[in-house]
Amino acid sequence: MSTIDTGLTFIRNASQRVSRANGWMGNAFKSWMPTGLYARALLIMIVPMVILQTVVAFVFMERHWNTVTRRLSAAVVQDIASLIDVYKFYPQDKERAQLRRVGQRLQLVVDFLPVGDMPPPGPKPFFSLLDQTLSKSLRQIGRPFWIDTVGKSNLVEIRIQLDDSVMRVFAQRNAAYASNSEIFIFWMLGTSSILLIVAVLFLRNQIRPILRLAEAAESFGKGREAPNFRPRGAREVRQAAQAFLEMKARVERSIEQRTAMLAGVSHDLRTILTRFKLELALIGDSPEVDGMRKDVDEMAGMLEAYLSFARGDSGEIAQPTDMEIALEDLRSDAERNGHTATVTFHGLPVVTVKPASFKRCIANLVSNAARHANTVAITGHRDHRYLTVTIDDDGPGIPANMREEVFKPFLRLDDARNQDEGGTGLGLAIARDIARSHGGDITLSDSPMGGLRATVRVPV
Numbered sequence: 001m002s003t004i005d006t007g008l009t010f011i012r013n014a015s016q017r018v019s020r021a022n023g024w025m026g027n028a029f030k031s032w033m034p035t036g037l038y039a040r041a042l043l044i045m046i047v048p049m050v051i052l053q054t055v056v057a058f059v060f061m062e063r064h065w066n067t068v069t070r071r072l073s074a075a076v077v078q079d080i081a082s083l084i085d086v087y088k089f090y091p092q093d094k095e096r097a098q099l100r101r102v103g104q105r106l107q108l109v110v111d112f113l114p115v116g117d118m119p120p121p122g123p124k125p126f127f128s129l130l131d132q133t134l135s136k137s138l139r140q141i142g143r144p145f146w147i148d149t150v151g152k153s154n155l156v157e158i159r160i161q162l163d164d165s166v167m168r169v170f171a172q173r174n175a176a177y178a179s180n181s182e183i184f185i186f187w188m189l190g191t192s193s194i195l196l197i198v199a200v201l202f203l204r205n206q207i208r209p210i211l212r213l214a215e216a217a218e219s220f221g222k223g224r225e226a227p228n229f230r231p232r233g234a235r236e237v238r239q240a241a242q243a244f245l246e247m248k249a250r251v252e253r254s255i256e257q258r259t260a261m262l263a264g265v266s267h268d269l270r271t272i273l274t275r276f277k278l279e280l281a282l283i284g285d286s287p288e289v290d291g292m293r294k295d296v297d298e299m300a301g302m303l304e305a306y307l308s309f310a311r312g313d314s315g316e317i318a319q320p321t322d323m324e325i326a327l328e329d330l331r332s333d334a335e336r337n338g339h340t341a342t343v344t345f346h347g348l349p350v351v352t353v354k355p356a357s358f359k360r361c362i363a364n365l366v367s368n369a370a371r372h373a374n375t376v377a378i379t380g381h382r383d384h385r386y387l388t389v390t391i392d393d394d395g396p397g398i399p400a401n402m403r404e405e406v407f408k409p410f411l412r413l414d415d416a417r418n419q420d421e422g423g424t425g426l427g428l429a430i431a432r433d434i435a436r437s438h439g440g441d442i443t444l445s446d447s448p449m450g451g452l453r454a455t456v457r458v459p460v
Contacts, residue, residue, distance in 0.1 A: 038207045045199050053192055060184060069177055070133050076176040077137040079106045080158065080169055084141065087162065109155075109170035117166050118159060119146055130156070130177040149173075209233030213241050220248055221439045224318045224352070266303070273300050316354040318438075323387065324349035326359050327378050330366050339370040347382035351460050353438055358458075361434035362389055364427040365442070365454045369393035373451050386440075388457045395451040403444040407432045431456075 034040055083106075086099055096112060103110035131149045134156070138145045144161035156176055158169045209232040216226035231241035276296050283289050324345040334341040362378075369376045373395030381388045398406060409429040432442045440458030447453035 037210065038203065041203055041207070042200065045203070046196065049192060049196070053188055057185060057188065066133075069130065070137075073130070073133045073137045073176045076108075076171050077134070077140065079108060080138075080160065080167075081141055082106075083108070083110060083169070084143075084160065084162070084167065087167070103169070107172060107175060111168045111170075113159070113166040113168055115161075115165060117168075118144065118161055121146065130173070134158075134176055206233060206237075209237045209241065213237065213244060216241075217244060218439070269303055270300075273303070316357055318352050318354050320350050320352050321355045321358070322349050323351050323353075323380055323382070323389075326355070327362070327380055327389070330359070330363055331378060333363070334366055334370050334376060337370065339376060340374060341366070341370070341376040341378065343378045343380075345380040345382075347380075349380070349382065351382060351387045351458075353387075353458065354434075357434045358438065361431045361442075361456065362391070364431040365391045365456070368427050369395065369452065369454070372396060375449065377449065382460060385459060386457050387460050388455065390456075391454045392447040392449045393451040394447075394449040397446070397450075397452040398444060406444070407442070 034043065083099060083103055086102060087096070090098070096110075100110050131147065134147055134149065135145075138147065138158070138160075141160065146159040148157040154173050155170045156173050158171065160167045160169070212229060212232070216229045219226045229241075229245075231238040231245070233241075273296060277293070280289055280293050280296065324343075327343045327345060331341040331343045366376060366378065369391050370393075373393035375394050377390075377392040379390045379392070407428050409426055428442075435442045435456050435458060438458040440456065443455045443457075445453045445455065
């Protein structure tokens with residue numbers, strides 16, 4: 001392998017490691033980020049504000065505060081140096097009264113102590129801008145000194161070793177230190193808090209129309225009405241809400257047109273079938289006539305099944321329904337037809353559904369199970385989010401690879417459980433269509449009883 005190939009391989013491996021590291025960091029960052037639009041929008045507003053305030057505070061503290069403190073400390077030290085010069089060059093002032101008077105004019109309290117009153121150096125504070133700046137300025141005098149800036153008093157004590165005494169000076173803290181810098185920080189934090197509260201209130205008003213639009217879309221998907229919904233909020237949100245209302249109107253208009261067309265087709269075909277029945281009744285009884293009557297009855301049943309599948313559950317209003325009573329009615333119907341059925345329900349039984357269509361959905365599954373099994377077990381469970389109804393049987397079941405195929409309209413398996421005399425292959429298709437119109441679905445799986453389990457799950 002040449003040197004170029006080795007280099008290319010190294011670069012390729014390095015790029016792959018970098019890509020994996022970027023992917024890991026991206027996934028970790030996504031896991032830390034909030035998922036809601038409100039939280040993300042609030043974070044977009046807070047993060048730049050915090051960064052801006054931090055940069056401004058750092059620049060102010062580092063430049064303005066340090067500069068002002070350094071200059072104030074230098075001015076105090078210059079005043080002290082002037083007092084030392086007066087002390088050295090005017091020895092005739094034995095009582096040092098003039099020196100104290102000059103110090104008062106400089107807003108300094110000056111006193112002299114014996115030579116031995118210089119305290120040992122104390123512990124330095126971990127972070128004190130005044131202590132650091134004042135110490136740096138006092139070193140320019142060239143004499144031993146001791147300062148106390150840690151106390152809570154408004155005064156700063158400075159002691160300087162002279163030839164025959166110790167000069168003790170008390171200076172105002174604000175004369176050597178930019179003490180009003182905290183006011184800037186407090187104002188900055190206060191205004192930031194007020195702006196943040198205004199942003200939160202404004203953002204909540206902007207997010208609320210989006211949540212109402214989502215709730216209206218979810219209600220429409222479940223076959224329920226969204227009362228008092230109208231476009232609100234920002235222009236883009238109103239456009240989305242208006243588009244949803246127009247789509248909803250088109251869907252409802254399409255369903256109404258389809259229902260009207262099917263009603264006309266149903267009326268015409270039923271009229272023809274009624275004439276067939278009358279003509280067969282006038283012909284008389286014979287084996288051929290009995291066969292024709294059976295075909296006409298089968299045709300009428302198939303027509304009703306087709307129309308029911310195409311018509312769906314249009315026009316029915318969702319309302320609170322006691323599902324435990326509905327399941328008991330289905331059990332009674334199954335037992336009247338000679339089948340063994342049991343019902344168990346857990347949780348609050350009242351659920352908002354379209355009563356007739358949802359009962360028909362469960363009835364199709366129960367009749368499909370009873371047609372090919374001896375025992376049927378119906379179990380209902382309702383929690384805070386979903387209503388789940390399972391229908392178990394001890395029949396032959398359906399192969400796993402065909403459990404999605406059986407939901408296709410007009411599909412009839414040769415040796416499967418939905419092959420019935422006179423059947424149209426629409427029972428499971430109608431049941432799934434009803435479940436999906438409620439925002440749920442139907443799944444098929446193995447039953448603990450040895451047959452098939454049909455699970456209906458719809459949101460409450």
